[in-house]
Amino acid sequence: MIEVKQVTSPEQQKQFLNLALDLYKGNPYFVPPLYMDEKKMFSRDYVYNGSCDWTCFLAYRDGKPVGRIQCIIQKDANAKNGEKRCRFSRFDAIEDLEVSRALFEKAEAWALEKGMDTVVGPLNFSDLEREGLLVEGFDQPSTFEQNYNFSYYKDHIEALGYTKEIDWTASRLYGPESPETLQEMEQFTSFIFKRYKLHYGTAKNGPQLLKKYSKGIFDLIDASYEGLYGTVPFTEGMRKLVLDNFALVISPKYTAVILDENEKIVCFGLAFPGLAPALVGTRGKFTPGTLAKLLYAIKRPQILDLCLVGVDPEYLNRGVSGALSLAIMKMLRDNPRIQWADTNLNLEDNYAILNQWRRFRREECKRYRAYVKKLV
DSSP, rough: EEEEEOOHHHHHHHHHHHHHHHHTTTTOOOOOOOHHHHHGGGGGOOOOTEEEEEEEEEEETTTTEEEEEEEEEHHHHHHHHHHEEEEEEEEOOOOOOHHHHHHHHHHHHHHHTOOEEEEEEOOOTTTSSSEEEEOOOOSSSTTTTTOOTTTTTHHHHHHOOOEEEEEEEEEEEEEEHHHHHHHHHHEEEEHHHHHTTOOOOEEEEHHHHHHHHHHHHHHHHHHHTSSTTOOOOOOHHOOOOOOOHHHOOGGGGGEEEEOOOOOOOOOOOEEOOOOOHHHHHHHHHHHHHHHHHHHHHHHHHSSSEEEEEEEOOGTTTTHHHHHHHHHHHHHHHHOTTTTTTOOOOEETTHHHHHHHGGEEEEEEEEEEEEEEEOOO
């Protein structure tokens, strides 16, 4: 018999956090989130408590946890889009359709009780967290920013009446298509910079970079991401969360900021050393061994994760993004240890960003999906 309970006690919170870690134990493609970051969501002052109603459920069989799901009502997103949607996130379960059915029935009942008419996901509190269900590329390693799930999740979700709403793709960039491409990009960027009086921003180190440019980057994210699927406006709490999370890994070596003559940011790209290899096989906790691996990955990265890219809407059709592509090409060229840059998730209909990668030798390696189901 399957019993689904709402997570309320500290013991249940621990079971909720550990379920995925136990389910994927020994899986070489699963990258755990940092345990301390996941645990924060159960704190009273969690950054999203003001903008979201949410709860978690655990499924038990014979007293043992066998599945979990989180339900999130993102009030800012619903207000922005005029919707009554409940997001599901952190869905994990053993390979048993009845376990998944019990979890989703409980999630849908909760959504209806809260006045929602649609369930969608996997989507998180915001697009700053992991989102999407992996539907292609199960034999590919995840990045620190990506979900990993077993292939049967797709079958279970679709059997329960959910249909595709949108896909994301994830690609690896190996550098310019040819040496000539790099030369052409340099000439093109020089022309664009002169025409629009642009230049690259500079900083000596990560803290200085954040001090000089973080406000402009956040403002540009709000402007350039406003119409994209699943995005929500940045709150002050979200900005602080990002700064806290990025402080250790951000570096001018892997960041491109493009400014106009008034020092206003018109385009940016933030990349970070890939942390996934240091976390595979761990439970996301800062043991001395894990910490040593993380510090090594930060100082001597083998992979770059492209985390945030933004272009001022006024400059979208002016070729400015080419300067960002050039900067990424040079990051790969000047750091021979780095094997590739991972784009992470790009919406399948975000043609502006997908066209930007056409100048690279590129391999599309994974596909993620958001599902939707109308309840009424």
